[in-house]
Amino acid sequence: MSHITYNKEWREAQQALADLFENEKPPEAQKPEKDKVAFFQFLATMYIKYIQILRKLEACYDQIVHPQKRLVLRNVLDGVLGRLLELKQEMVDLECLEYHFFDDILSDLKLTPNDVEMPIPKYFVLEQEKNLRARQQLLGQILAKMGPSEKEEKAAEVKMSLEEAIRLVQVQERARQGRLRAKFMREIREQEEKSRQDATRGAPTLDPVDAAVRIQKLWRGVMIRRKVTRLRDDEFVWLGMNPPAQFLTAKKSTAQVHALKVQDMRRVTQSMHRQEYDQALVTIKEKLRETEGPDMKETMQDQIRQWFLECRDATGKFPDYPDGEEGSAELFKQKSVAELERELKEKEEGGGKGKGGKKGKKGGKSGGKKGKDAKGKKGGKGKKGKKDDDDDEGLKMKESKFTGDIGRAMQEYESIWKLRDESDNFQQKHDSELIKEAKRVEVEREIRQQVDELMRQELQNLKVAIDKEKVRKGKKSGKKKKGKKGKKSGKKGKKGKKEKDLTPDSTIEELFEELVMNGIIKKVPKVSMADYEGEYNYLGTTLKQANLEPMPSLADVRRTVSELACLPMGSEVVHKSAPLVKSLLLAGPSGIGKKMLVHAICTETGANLFDLSATNLAGKYPGKDGLRRLMHLIFKVGRALQPSVFLIDDCDKMFKKKIPKSDTSDPKRLKKELPKAMKNVKAEDRLLLVGCSRSPWEADVKPFCSLYQRILLIPRPDYASRHLIWRRLLAKHNGIITGALDVSTLAKVTDGNTMGQIKLCCEEILTERRLAQMAKRPLTTQEFIPVIARREFVHSEEEEAFKKWYNKTPLGKKRAKAIAADEEEAQGGGKGKGKGKGKGGKKGKKK
Numbered sequence: 001m002s003h004i005t006y007n008k009e010w011r012e013a014q015q016a017l018a019d020l021f022e023n024e025k026p027p028e029a030q031k032p033e034k035d036k037v038a039f040f041q042f043l044a045t046m047y048i049k050y051i052q053i054l055r056k057l058e059a060c061y062d063q064i065v066h067p068q069k070r071l072v073l074r075n076v077l078d079g080v081l082g083r084l085l086e087l088k089q090e091m092v093d094l095e096c097l098e099y100h101f102f103d104d105i106l107s108d109l110k111l112t113p114n115d116v117e118m119p120i121p122k123y124f125v126l127e128q129e130k131n132l133r134a135r136q137q138l139l140g141q142i143l144a145k146m147g148p149s150e151k152e153e154k155a156a157e158v159k160m161s162l163e164e165a166i167r168l169v170q171v172q173e174r175a176r177q178g179r180l181r182a183k184f185m186r187e188i189r190e191q192e193e194k195s196r197q198d199a200t201r202g203a204p205t206l207d208p209v210d211a212a213v214r215i216q217k218l219w220r221g222v223m224i225r226r227k228v229t230r231l232r233d234d235e236f237v238w239l240g241m242n243p244p245a246q247f248l249t250a251k252k253s254t255a256q257v258h259a260l261k262v263q264d265m266r267r268v269t270q271s272m273h274r275q276e277y278d279q280a281l282v283t284i285k286e287k288l289r290e291t292e293g294p295d296m297k298e299t300m301q302d303q304i305r306q307w308f309l310e311c312r313d314a315t316g317k318f319p320d321y322p323d324g325e326e327g328s329a330e331l332f333k334q335k336s337v338a339e340l341e342r343e344l345k346e347k348e349e350g351g352g353k354g355k356g357g358k359k360g361k362k363g364g365k366s367g368g369k370k371g372k373d374a375k376g377k378k379g380g381k382g383k384k385g386k387k388d389d390d391d392d393e394g395l396k397m398k399e400s401k402f403t404g405d406i407g408r409a410m411q412e413y414e415s416i417w418k419l420r421d422e423s424d425n426f427q428q429k430h431d432s433e434l435i436k437e438a439k440r441v442e443v444e445r446e447i448r449q450q451v452d453e454l455m456r457q458e459l460q461n462l463k464v465a466i467d468k469e470k471v472r473k474g475k476k477s478g479k480k481k482k483g484k485k486g487k488k489s490g491k492k493g494k495k496g497k498k499e500k501d502l503t504p505d506s507t508i509e510e511l512f513e514e515l516v517m518n519g520i521i522k523k524v525p526k527v528s529m530a531d532y533e534g535e536y537n538y539l540g541t542t543l544k545q546a547n548l549e550p551m552p553s554l555a556d557v558r559r560t561v562s563e564l565a566c567l568p569m570g571s572e573v574v575h576k577s578a579p580l581v582k583s584l585l586l587a588g589p590s591g592i593g594k595k596m597l598v599h600a601i602c603t604e605t606g607a608n609l610f611d612l613s614a615t616n617l618a619g620k621y622p623g624k625d626g627l628r629r630l631m632h633l634i635f636k637v638g639r640a641l642q643p644s645v646f647l648i649d650d651c652d653k654m655f656k657k658k659i660p661k662s663d664t665s666d667p668k669r670l671k672k673e674l675p676k677a678m679k680n681v682k683a684e685d686r687l688l689l690v691g692c693s694r695s696p697w698e699a700d701v702k703p704f705c706s707l708y709q710r711i712l713l714i715p716r717p718d719y720a721s722r723h724l725i726w727r728r729l730l731a732k733h734n735g736i737i738t739g740a741l742d743v744s745t746l747a748k749v750t751d752g753n754t755m756g757q758i759k760l761c762c763e764e765i766l767t768e769r770r771l772a773q774m775a776k777r778p779l780t781t782q783e784f785i786p787v788i789a790r791r792e793f794v795h796s797e798e799e800e801a802f803k804k805w806y807n808k809t810p811l812g813k814k815r816a817k818a819i820a821a822d823e824e825e826a827q828g829g830g831k832g833k834g835k836g837k838g839k840g841g842k843k844g845k846k847k
């Protein structure tokens with residue numbers, strides 16, 4: 001696509017954002033909402049609109065090549081990302097559910113689920129591509145160094161004696177000969193049968209012309225039937241009842257391939273323009289310093305001298321030179337009316353206490369602090385008395401940490417980019433005028449610092465020469481300042497001492513190598529979040545209205561994992577201010593794709609994968625010291641090379657009451673250390689602990705749920721998801737779907753199978769040999785049935801066990817309480833209000 005298209009897209013996104021921003025008010029200005037359902041609808045609509053905006057902004061940021069536009073876009077993009085996560089958190093708090101259903105809102109807004117698919121910005125990986133490639137290379141080299149041992153292991157796995165090998169070959173060879181012999185025998189028998197029939201039938205009596213007509217008739221019939229089938233297939237495609245042929249294979253069309261190439265080319269142009277821009281920043285600043293610097297200096301000096309004289313004329317004394325950070329710029333700042341009024345008030349208030357300007361300032365500062373404290377106290381009250389507030393006043397959106405940034409970026413867009421004439425910038429390179437404006441301010445600040453030093457000295461000299469002042473003052477204040485600094489640095493030193501560095505002499509590369517050699521850091525298979533297939537649940541709200549608790553679909557799982565893990569982990573700015581997620585538990589039956597999701601998180605965010613599963617740690621870093629070193633290493637390397645993901649497979653074992661003696665992996669090793677270490681993870685550390693569990697009910701609920709902050713239950717796939725995955729997997733394995741293969745039947749009979757098992761079925765059937773026969777012998781439904789029948793099912797008892805366990809988790813309990821409270825309220829007020837609650841979304845019965 002062209003520059004114009006992306007600019008237009010950006011404009012549309014900004015317009016939509018401006019419209020949506022009208023709803024973004026601070027809590028004090030919001031009108032409280034008493035109806036929970038209506039408030040959820042409001043939040044969900046905002047959330048969906050933000051997703052749409054995010055999708056547009058992400059595409060623009062990925063493809064726009066203008067470096068200065070990208071800077072503004074990045075600010076808006078991060079702001080929208082953060083705001084989206086805040087809204088998600090509000091919905092979770094309101095509904096006490098991790099998954100939400102929006103099908104009714106989508107139909108109101110006339111959107112499809114694809115329109116609101118959560119995008120994961122590509123810049124998460126593209127902007128650290130160099131680092132990631134270098135790390136991947138290092139990992140590859142280390143693994144190559146360790147290579148032989150792994151190969152030996154593999155060799156040991158397939159070890160067999162010579163006799164066994166000969167027997168295997170003999171069995172195969174005899175089977176082959178047997179099949180060949182059977183084929184010959186069948187052909188001989190068929191030939192004998194044919195000659196016997198010929199002998200009994202005698203010489204042919206049919207006229208050769210009649211025979212030819214008969215053959216022609218049959219052949220024409222075949223041809224016409226083929227043609228009709230083809231025409232019917234084409235018509236079905238045209239009517240949209242069947243997908244076009246290219247959709248049945250995983251191959252991309254030429255147009256798609258071309259589009260991807262263009263996108264790559266734009267990214268290359270983007271980096272070239274960025275380099276030019278970075279260079280321009282330096283050269284333009286230099287030029288400004290050379291050309292405009294001397295004039296600036298002179299003007300500033302003149303102004304300040306003038307001020308010295310004016311002050312002396314007015315007060316009879318030379319003034320004190322401003323000490324603030326801004327230096328003399330403070331004197332010439334243009335102030336707004338409100339600022340001036342505030343200053344006057346402060347002066348009036350401070351006037352009673354004493355004349356000292358500094359005192360006044362201090363008073364002002366402390367006043368500010370008090371103000372903050374008061375705010376904080378109010379906030380605290382708000383939290384404690386939240387329920388009361390909700391009951392009395394109604395529901396309101398919480399204060400956002402991102403709307404300020406979004407607002408600033410929007411203003412920048414409005415003032416600079418919205419109406420900018422770019423007719424002479426066809427290539428979309430940087431705008432030098434804008435750089436000059438920004439750099440002029442910087443140069444001015446630098447020159448002012450120099451001028452301030454000079455003028456401070458000059459003022460001192462004037463005071464000594466004319467006012468006969470003594471030189472002591474300066475020295476005193478200097479001493480004081482030093483004292484203060486000393487104290488501050490002392491405090492910092494203490495803070496630093498808290499965490500002992502066990503490996504002060506090793507570089508991060510060495511520690512990284514150690515962890516790779518020990519198999520703790522693993523190579524991540526490249527899996528994108530989009531590879532995690534799953535269809536949208538179109539019945540969520542309908543089921544809710546029927547008082548049934550809908551199960552989330554795999555598309556909901558994909559979206560929620562993206563929100564909880566990928567979006568905050570990918571961006572430093574978002575992670576710092578968005579609701580903090582330190583740990584995540586993925587609970588679900590075997591083969592549901594838990595590890596695949598972890599790999600997708602790492603791929604999408606460029607995170608390192610630390611495998612802390614008990615089976616992987618067995619025999620490594622033994623003893624207490626070993627454990628201390630391990631914890632130190634993973635957190636040190638994890639922080640230095642963030643983002644990092646700590647994976648624990650079968651994490652329930654860590655909190656199991658009884659470990660069977662046959663289990664030698666010591667799964668409780670990290671039980672004390674890990675929760676302690678996770679408590680020290682701050683908002684600026686992009687570290688995420690992900691646990692995978694097939695049987696979470698075996699763990700002690702309390703410590704288990706306190707380690708894993710967020711819990712996602714992954715259900716077995718529903719019909720729609722199975723249908724989708726069958727089609728996708730068959731295409732991925734080069735299978736061709738024809739009329740003989742009924743995908744709907746396959747989806748129906750695999751009810752209870754997980755995705756992993758469906759994948760195994762595909763792999764078992766679609767062997768190379770079978771694929772070679774595809775043209776002559778299309779795939780049929782029947783051949784899949786025996787393979788499916790051999791696969792394991794998720795039994796209803798297992799599913800029930802998951803649901804029951806989830807009800808014991810903190811969010812599950814909260815949800816149960818909320819439902820009970822709602823029911824009570826409905827019963828209490830029901831007599832009066834009757835059928836008033838149309839949507840009744842909160843009163844879910846458990847299925």
Ligand SMILES: Nc1ncnc2c1ncn2[C@@H]1O[C@H](COP(=O)(O)OP(=O)(O)OP(=O)(O)O)[C@@H](O)[C@H]1O
Nearest residue numbers: 531532533590591592593594595596694755756759
């Ligand atoms: N939604 C999905 N879309 C595509 N492939 C999937 C999906 N879910 C699972 N798979 C595939 O199924 C296989 C098994 O997945 P994975 O190993 O992640 O499951 P798991 O839940 O971790 O299993 P276990 O608990 O037994 O370790 C993988 O090859 C994965 O690619």
